[in-house]
Amino acid sequence: MRICVALSVMVALPAVAAPPPGASSCAGCHGGGGMPVLAGQPAEAIAGAMLAYKAGQGSPTVMDRIARGFTEAEIRAIAAWVAVSR
Amino acid sequence: MARVLINLPRTARRGEVIEIRTLIQHVMETGYRPRADGSVAPRDIITHFACLYNNEEVFAAELAPAIAANPFLSFSLVAAESGILAFTWTGDNGFEQTETRSLTVT
Amino acid sequence: MRRRALLGAALLAAPALAQAAPQVVVIGGGFGGAAAARALHRLGVAVTLVERDATYLACPFSNAVIAGLREMEAQRFGYDGLRREGVAVVHQAARTVEDRRVVLADGGALPFDRLVMAPGIALHPDAIPGLDTEAMPHAWRAGPQTLLLRRQLEAMEDGGLVVLSVPANPYRCPPGPYERASLIAHYLKTRKPRSKLILLDAKDAFSKQRLFEEAWAALYPDLLEWVPLSSGGKVVEVDAAARVVRTEFGEHQAAVANIIPPQSAGRIAQAAGLTDRSGWCPVDPVSFESRQRPGIHLIGDAIIAGAMPKSAFAAHAQARVCAEAVAALLRGEAPAPPKLINTCYSLVEPGYGISIAGVYQPKDGLLADVPGAGGVSPLGAPAKVRAAEAGYAEDWFRTVTADAFG
Numbered sequence: 001m002r003i004c005v006a007l008s009v010m011v012a013l014p015a016v017a018a019p020p021p022g023a024s025s026c027a028g029c030h031g032g033g034g035m036p037v038l039a040g041q042p043a044e045a046i047a048g049a050m051l052a053y054k055a056g057q058g059s060p061t062v063m064d065r066i067a068r069g070f071t072e073a074e075i076r077a078i079a080a081w082v083a084v085s086r
Numbered sequence: 087m088a089r090v091l092i093n094l095p096r097t098a099r100r101g102e103v104i105e106i107r108t109l110i111q112h113v114m115e116t117g118y119r120p121r122a123d124g125s126v127a128p129r130d131i132i133t134h135f136a137c138l139y140n141n142e143e144v145f146a147a148e149l150a151p152a153i154a155a156n157p158f159l160s161f162s163l164v165a166a167e168s169g170i171l172a173f174t175w176t177g178d179n180g181f182e183q184t185e186t187r188s189l190t191v192t
Numbered sequence: 193m194r195r196r197a198l199l200g201a202a203l204l205a206a207p208a209l210a211q212a213a214p215q216v217v218v219i220g221g222g223f224g225g226a227a228a229a230r231a232l233h234r235l236g237v238a239v240t241l242v243e244r245d246a247t248y249l250a251c252p253f254s255n256a257v258i259a260g261l262r263e264m265e266a267q268r269f270g271y272d273g274l275r276r277e278g279v280a281v282v283h284q285a286a287r288t289v290e291d292r293r294v295v296l297a298d299g300g301a302l303p304f305d306r307l308v309m310a311p312g313i314a315l316h317p318d319a320i321p322g323l324d325t326e327a328m329p330h331a332w333r334a335g336p337q338t339l340l341l342r343r344q345l346e347a348m349e350d351g352g353l354v355v356l357s358v359p360a361n362p363y364r365c366p367p368g369p370y371e372r373a374s375l376i377a378h379y380l381k382t383r384k385p386r387s388k389l390i391l392l393d394a395k396d397a398f399s400k401q402r403l404f405e406e407a408w409a410a411l412y413p414d415l416l417e418w419v420p421l422s423s424g425g426k427v428v429e430v431d432a433a434a435r436v437v438r439t440e441f442g443e444h445q446a447a448v449a450n451i452i453p454p455q456s457a458g459r460i461a462q463a464a465g466l467t468d469r470s471g472w473c474p475v476d477p478v479s480f481e482s483r484q485r486p487g488i489h490l491i492g493d494a495i496i497a498g499a500m501p502k503s504a505f506a507a508h509a510q511a512r513v514c515a516e517a518v519a520a521l522l523r524g525e526a527p528a529p530p531k532l533i534n535t536c537y538s539l540v541e542p543g544y545g546i547s548i549a550g551v552y553q554p555k556d557g558l559l560a561d562v563p564g565a566g567g568v569s570p571l572g573a574p575a576k577v578r579a580a581e582a583g584y585a586e587d588w589f590r591t592v593t594a595d596a597f598g
């Protein structure tokens with residue numbers, strides 16, 4: 001009985017993998033309006049670029065300032081998520 | 087010399103209450119703020135303000151470290167007679183600055 | 193199976209709502225609300241968006257409209273994209289929020305299990321004695337005011353004084369007034385070169401200040417003057433008919449005056465009891481749930497977001513995080529602590545862009561800067577960097593409006 005009550009209140013929503021911290025902000029820029037689209041790119045390449053920017057390599061304009069706000073593990077998680085979502 | 091702004095009417099009717107606004111550009115360093123090297127920035131504030139109207143003190147204020155930079159003071163007085171208003175700010179490290187304005191009372 | 197279904201039905205007879213899919217209502221179809229509604233819909237939540245206006249006029253790039261560099265229609269977005277996807281859109285003003293239902297201006301009501309509100313700002317011209325916004329426009333909400341200010345500039349004779357006044361913090365779009373001053377200065381320089389612009393400020397420091405000042409010194413040296421609070425920049429009163437702007441220490445005879453008044457969270461937020469004494473809405477930085485009324489979430493300009501500025505970028509980022517949190521709560525899960533990003537571009541002339549960025553995380557009940565991240569574009573950067581950022585500003589606008597409005 002208790003199970004039924006619980007089920008009835010928390011109506012099932014499709015379980016989707018929630019974005020890791022930071023990932024959902026990427027859609028503000030990377031969605032096809034001119035800046036690189038991330039969906040469909042290899043996660044390894046996205047993470048590699050972010051890690052390079054974080055380390056001060058390359059010549060991005062803002063992505064270095066943003067990448068410094070994330071740990072390597074967070075960057076890898078974000079890359080894996082944005083590579084497959086839209 | 088610090089930059090000072092003073093706003094008061096040039097003329098007033100006898101008995102009229104006039105509003106005076108003053109602002110002095112000053113860092114108001116509290117004496118508690120740690121600097122990048124870990125040392126504490128020494129206190130440097132304005133401690134006292136006074137307004138003399140024909141040599142008689144009509145308004146004064148004590149200022150404390152918690153007061154923000156560029157202290158702004160506004161007060162009012164009764165225009166009794168034509169004369170000179172003298173505004174004096176004094177503070178740490180021997181700071182003292184006086185500005186004067188004339189007021190014509192009709 | 194059968195037994196369980198029956199049992200469920202019997203149980204549910206009393207709370208009739210419980211079995212139905214959870215209803216989420218979103219009030220406000222701006223950058224925050226429209227993006228939240230779409231994100232919730234994609235997460236499988238039944239959403240109804242309540243928006244007063246039939247179309248939305250976006251503020252970012254509206255300074256370019258004022259300066260004659262862009263047309264207003266480029267700022268307009270509709271809600272057909274949301275409808276096509278299956279978001280119910282109701283064009284009504286929300287009047288009040290009762291317990292678990294939103295009351296609309298036409299008397300109708302929408303029940304909700306959770307409510308998301310993104311009502312933007314209310315402007316308070318009455319805080320400046322003498323102000324009449326038809327004579328001295330604010331243009332701080334894109335629309336007729338934007339075009340009024342543009343027409344006033346167009347009608348002004350060469351040699352006139354433009355006065356722009358900026359309120360104290362917090363207000364919508366911290367760098368916005370300085371971008372506006374820059375683009376108006378550009379208009380004056382190219383069209384009415386004997387004119388001047390005075391920027392009266394109720395603050396002593398502002399967003400991207402050194403970058404703006406670097407650009408102003410190079411582009412508009414004798415044309416644009418910034419008067420900070422400590423030099424008497426605070427406007428205390430205006431005479432709208434005579435176009436006189438009075439500060440604490442002096443007065444200016446303007447040909448055109450653009451007075452940006454102080455602001456607070458949109459009126460419905462106050463009516464719903466969601467604002468605190470500051471006039472803005474305190475929220476939990478993980479779920480964006482109101483600290484004053486459980487079950488109601490707030491995003492965008494209306495909230496106290498700690499270090500995060502009131503920008504369209506931020507409203508959109510908060511919308512995505514809030515939608516995830518609402519969906520998690522409806523599933524009976526606790527939302528995970530988020531990180532959010534903001535990037536704001538400003539134009540100082542066509543093809544010359546500068547930016548500020550930040551990364552934020554919940555800390556001590558607010559959103560705080562992630563240490564070591566964020567910052568502004570470099571000083572003294574070559575023209576190609578400025579041109580790139582001007583281009584990115586447009587890319588961002590295209591992307592974020594497509595993400596919010598479809």
Ligand SMILES: Cc1cc2nc3c(=O)[nH]c(=O)nc-3n(C[C@H](O)[C@H](O)[C@H](O)COP(=O)(O)OP(=O)(O)OC[C@H]3O[C@@H](n4cnc5c(N)ncnc54)[C@H](O)[C@@H]3O)c2cc1C
Pocket residue numbers: 219220221222223224225242243244245248250251252253254255284285286287310311312313331332333334364365368372458459460491492493494502503504505506507535536537538
């Ligand atoms: C000149 C200017 C330039 C700017 N430039 C930039 C920029 O370059 N980049 C950037 O990121 N940000 C910029 N901004 C800031 C940006 O416009 C705001 O931060 C953003 O609009 C906030 O989104 P929001 O969803 O919180 O509110 P809004 O966009 O104001 O949306 C609120 C919506 O709610 C609706 N609403 C309100 N009350 C009700 C009610 N009771 N019932 C029904 N509907 C209601 C309104 O009609 C409106 O559509 C700029 C702002 C200005 C003024």
